[in-house]
Amino acid sequence: MSTYNFDYLDELEAEAIHILREVAGQFEKPALLFSGGKDSITLVRLAEKAFRPGKFPFPLVHIDTGHNFEETITYRDKMVERIGEKLIIGSVQESIDQGKVVEQTGKNASRNALQTVTLLDTIAKHQFDACIGGARRDEEKARAKERIFSVRDEFGQWDPKRQRPELWNIYNGKIHKGENIRVFPISNWTELDVWNYIRREKIELxxxxxxxxxxxxxxxxxxxxxxxxxxxxxxxxxxxxxxxxxxxxxxxxxxxxxxxxxxxxxxxxxxxxxxxxxxxARLDDKVSEAAMEDRKKGGYF
Amino acid sequence: MNILKFFTAGSVDDGKSTLIGRLLYDTDSILADQLEALQSSNRKNDDGTIDLAILTDGLRAEREQGITIDVAYKYFQTEKRKFIIADTPGHIQYTRNMVTGASTANLAIILIDARNSVVEQTIRHSYIVSLLGIKHVVVCINKMDMVDYSETVYNSIIEKYKVLAQQLKLEDVTYIPVSALKGDNVVQNSGNMEWYEGESLLHFLEQVDTDHLDRSQLARMPVQWVVRPQTDELHDYRGYAGRVLSGTFNLNDKVNVLPSGASSTIEKIEFFDEELDAAHAGESVIIHLKDDVDISRGDTIVNAAALPQESKLIEADLCWMDARALDTSIMYNIQHNSKVTKCKISEILHKVDINTLEKHAADEFKLNDIGRVIVKTADALAFDLYDDNRANGSAILVDSRTNLTVGALMFRAAVE
Structure with a gap:
């Protein structure tokens, strides 16, 4: 292993590991948001590379809409058992039962928008100060401008005009009480990068x-x-x-x-x-040209 | 395949967004649904073709005003390389965004409108490139179609720019005549400029040396996290997790731990399930030392044969990034890699007029101001000079009242 072959996947991986360790070092109560999708599965792999043989310094959090693909839940439970880390589930059904949100009606009804409330409740309940997510800048043009450490106010809102400058590889995680930070370690990855990484690492999906x-x-x-x-x-x-x-x-x-x-x-x-x-392939982005920006401002991931 | 991160500064009028749009479009990096959104948008060029600039305008306010107000990151790849573009606005009121975008780039593209030649903003953008120590510069002389693809115009601009490059000590400068709007010399070589014998912009970007392997002796690794499983079988395991900033650590290398100054030897280098003989710049690893020294987050492991400077008084260039002006009477937090300590700006040496490069005395520092200051820190920092080692020669200032990142610092000298 004396040859030095640091290709683009190695570099993306090393950057993501650095970011995860910054979260561990800078926050009291971080969490990793796990959706069961390939991006959050990639994050779990990166967390293993960042912290093994130690435990993760954060639990996994799944915001469960109740409208899941069965295969995802099966996968989630198997994976949690394999890695031996803690899983916290925030339930959208519970938010509906508690009357905190109202189920949409009509042909295009979806629970996607309701997730935001459950997510914010879960963050408040466990007092998470940093939530790690698998969003990438190549997904959408509002995301292209979001920081790797992205501050949310007490109401979970993102203010694109008040983003902190993020320079070199220095991440400012200082926040006031009630605020939290969303952290995106794979910001610089594209969809293709994620797939190439999954192939290289032989990650099960x-x-x-x-x-x-x-x-x-x-x-x-x-x-x-x-x-x-x-x-x-x-x-x-x-x-x-x-x-x-x-x-x-x-x-x-x-x-x-x-x-x-x-x-x-x-x-x-x-x-x-x-x-x-x-x-x-996501109907939720199609509503208007600024759909993603609006949802992010409201606390969506 | 490796990664090239590049930075572009420009104003709307330079056609910077069009140039980036052109790079994405001509490398087939725009997907059908994005293209559809683009075509259905009512912004069109005069000749009815789609306005490629829209591709990089992300936020609603920007689309409404037709300007770029923040740093947008764009990605594309060819068979040879993955590219990350930091696209920033070029107006003077967005200087801080330019500094931000430039901070992570290995290459800068400076756009010059062929009709206007070297202007105030060319000086400004080039100054930022030089301040942030970006190694490679590509000067794209754009809108060649508007000057009849004239070699004479092109040569006169180059001659002018060379003077500026020399003044700013930009050593590696490449010149390319382009038309972003028409696509000349962006991806394909142009048939309109037979006199130009160089490469197209994309070909140049594909082969320019990215110099990932840092051969310097300045091996440094700030400790981010101490891995201590404390299980029965790993009872005594104590690994220092971090990303190598610069240089190379080899097994059995003599190292010092700063700020304590404790010395030890590298016993083991781990990366997940592998054991390595060496850890190079850019790699995130876990290092084990032979001796039982007290190390925590904020400490830096360094090559004992090439120590960084240590000082509580540092001369640095500062770019102010907050609407609230610098207050030399209060304490800020300074974040240097994983280390955070209190500091004051104890003296303002001068400010730079970035349109003319003139230095002048100043007693205030406002949003977007750049100049030289003395930073006085509570704990000594173990740093290198920015020009020798960008990664260990930079820091940010955080205002503890707002928690905002208010300043970017580039270390220039330890004050004796």
Missing amino acids: PSIYFSHERDVITRNGQLMAASPFLNMDDEDVVFRKQVRFRTVGDMSCTAAVESEATLIDDIIAEISASKISERG
Whole structure:
């Protein structure tokens, strides 16, 4: 191991590990937000590289919309058992039952927006001062301007005009009581980087990322998994299709793409050639040109 | 494949956003749905083609005003390299954003409008590049289509810029005539400028030396976190986790731990499930020392044969980044890698007019001001000069009243 071959994945990895260790060093009660998606799975791998053979200096937190792909939950529980770290679950169903949020109605109803309230409640309840997330700057143009250490006020809001300058590799994590920081260690990774890393590290993923046959319907020009969580009516025709998912979110707003990709190599080839960006398969971004910016200001991840 | 981080400063009128948009567009880095959003937008060029500048304008206020007010990071890759662009506004009121974007870049693109030649903002942008120690500079003489692709115009601009480059001690400067709007010499070599024998911008960016391997002797690793599993089988395990800032640590190297000055030897270098013979600049590792020394976050492990400077009184260049002016009567926090201590700005030596490069005496420091100061710290810092070692020669100032990052410091000398 005396040769020095530091390629782009090594550099991205080393940067992310540095950021995770800064979180450990600068905060009293950090948490890692775990969605079961490939980005947060990558974060878990990076945390292992940052802190093993020690324990993680933070628990994993899953904001559970109750509208999950079953495969994600199975994966989550298996993984938590393997790594032996603590998992905290914040339940959107509980927020609904407590009357804190109201379930949307209508054809495009989704629990995606409700997650924000549950997330903020969970942060407040456990007094988390830093929440690590798997967001990347290449996902969306509002995210392209977000800092790696991004301050949220007491109401969980992001103020794009009051962002702190972030220079060199120095991260200012100082906050006032009630505020918290969202930390994005893989800010500088692209979707393709994440996949190449998953391939290199041989990281196991939930099966829905790979091609499988499933009952779907067409909604707003996109393929949605037919499920009890989707408000369907007589106009919705259910059919079988060979699909996979490019992101793992709430079942009611995560669209599938037609795909034959059963192996990581197939997926990487598919993405390299792909002409639709990852968030293009998220109905929640389509509302307006500033959709993501608005949701982030309101406390969304 | 490795990574090149580059920085572009420019004003709307230079066509900077168009240049970046062009790089993304011509390397097929724009995806169908993004392109669709672009085409459905009602901002178009005069000839009806899509306005590529929209690609880099992220925030609503920016789209409304058609300006770039923050640093936006953009990503693209070719078969040869992954690129990270720090795209910043070029107006003087966004100097702090430029400094921020420049701080992590290995290369800077300076845009000159061929019709206007070297102007005030060219000086400003070049000064920031020199201040932040960016190694490679590419001067893109843009809008060549507006000057009939004239070699004479191009040469006269180069001659002017060379004077500035010499004044600012910019050593590695490359000149490329381009038209971002038409695509000349951005990705493809242009047929409109047969007289230009150099490479297109993208080809240059693909092969420029990124110098990831830091061959200096200045091995430094700030300790971020101490790994102590305290389990039965790893009872005595004590590993110092950090990212090597510069230089190389080898097994059995003699090291010092600062600020205590304790000396020891590297016993083991770990990276997750591997044991390494060496840890190089940029790598995040865990280091074990032979001796039982007291080390915690904020300490730095350094090569015992090439020690950094240690001082509580440091001469530094300061860029002020907050709307509230510098107050020389109060204490700030200074963050230097993983070390945080109190400090005061004890003296303002001069301020620089970044449009003319003239230095003048000053007793106040306001938003976007740049100049030379003396920093007095509560604990001594173990630092290198910024020009010798960017990573260990820089720090930020944090205002403890607001917790905002209010200043960027580049260390120039220890005060005797």
